[in-house]
Amino acid sequence: MAHGLTAVPPIFSPYRAAIHPRHEAVDRHTAVWAGSFGIGSPELRASLVTHNIGTFAARILPEGREEVVEILSDFVLWLFGVDDGYCEEGDLGRRPGALLGALSRLLRVAQNPEAPMLLDDPLARGVRDLHARISTHGTAGQVARWVDALREYFLSVVWEAEFRSQGSVPDLNDYTLMRIYDGATSVVLPLLEMGHGYELQPYERDRTDVRAAAEMAYFVICWDNDLFSHHKESRTGRYYLNVIRVLEQGLGIGTDQAVTLAIAQRDRVLCLFVRLCARLRRQGSPQLRQYLTSLESFIRGAQDWGISSRRYTTPDDPADLPVAFRDAPTDDSQEPLDIPAVAWWWDLLPREDADRTARTTGHRSPVFTLRPAAALRTA
Incomplete structure (x- = not known):
């Protein structure tokens, strides 16, 4: 079985690149923030602040309020402090x-920052600060959903830790459920x-098809991340879990396959996400349409950051990542x-809607063309 990914070919991206005009200032702000709270070990922090995380946030919210960007x-840097420091390397x-x-x-x-716990812990101090700022710029409901989503994230990384402790690899279904x-x-x-100053109401956010659209975005972002990060992860000599490895071991195939x-x-x-968003836009409120647009920006922003950040390009051992989509x-x-x-995602879109969207968007075209990736790249 052939291991060791040498190149990632250009991948499909139907969305345009965009970035907040204040991305450089956001990047500087986050470097200062990480230092002031002491997020991660000095070595980890020194590495993280070179990854242009502010640029990533600026791509996710290219037209968002600067304070939320x-x-x-x-928050993304804090998450890397947890994931890299606690889970991957600790x-x-x-x-x-x-x-x-x-x-x-x-x-x-995170849920109750007034609790007299972990008072000297850098990650705890950081999440207290994040809670205060999210509470200032968001609603009580948004704060509650942020905490609930943290709970989902923490639960999934504990599940991953079980595989790491055994040196084993899950099957594709379990990996998918964990990875999203x-x-x-x-x-x-x-x-x-x-970032856009609204709160999506539960009657829309909690609809099965709207929740599925978000999960589809998670899937695409995480599969893209696995493609872009495989070079770095497979060369560390440590345990790693990635869809490429899951497919290799589950199907007995080589890396290229x-x-x-x-x-x-x-x-x-x-493609399903594109079709479902088109249908939801025809039915939804202006807030839902903005929400879907933000999911699209999240997908494209993660792509542009993934092929340009030092985190994945690894200049000392260069990854062969695409420069076009x-x-x-x-x-x-x-x-x-x-x-x-x-699999149930596909039950949400009537066949006639799918056929109509395919005709109007041209997604069934076999033509292979390249669109330049975002101009901003890191050394």
Whole structure:
């Protein structure tokens, strides 16, 4: 079986690149914030502040309120402090029970920052600050959903820690269910609303099809991240969990075949997401339409950041990442993926809606063209 990804080909992206005009200031702000709270070890923090996390946040909210873009940037760096420091590189990442305890204590501080707990812990101090700022710029409901999403994220990384402790790899269905939450994508959603100064009402947000649209965005973002991060992860010598590895081991295929299959999976989901968003826009409120636009920006922002950040380009051992995106998918089938956890997504869109959207968007075109990636790249 061939291991070691040498190149990631251009992937399908139907959305245009965009970035907040204050992205450089946001990046500087987050570097200062990380230092002031002491997030992560000095070595980890020194690395994280070179990853242009502020640029990532500025791509997710290209037209958002600057103060919320700053919160999002700080929060993403904080999440990397948890994921890299606790889970990937720390001893807790191989001790699921101990990790659950540590994360439960952090969650209590996030939910009730007045609790006299972890007063000298940098991550706890950081999340107290984030709670205060989210409370200032958001609603009580948005704060509650942010905490609930943190709980989902923490639960999924504990599940991942169990596989790490055993050195094992889950099957594709379990990996999918775990990955759409351990990618820390759902925790961003309340900030998408805050960035544009609205709150999506429960009668729309909690609809099955709207929730599914968000999950599809999680899937695409996480599969893209697995493609872009495989080079870095597979060369550390440490345990790693990635869809490429899951497909290799689950199907007994080589890396190139696994990459091709992962791209086809994310293309099929992204095509479904495009069709579902078109249908939801015809029915939804202005707030729902903005929410869907923000999900699209999240997808494209993660793509542009993923191919340009030092976190994944790894200049000392350069990854061969794409510099352009495809205008057409490699797989636009309207048949469900053979993944039970998400196969139900395809039941949400009537066939006639799918056919109409395909005709108007041209997503069934076999033409292969390249669109330049975002001009802003990091060294």
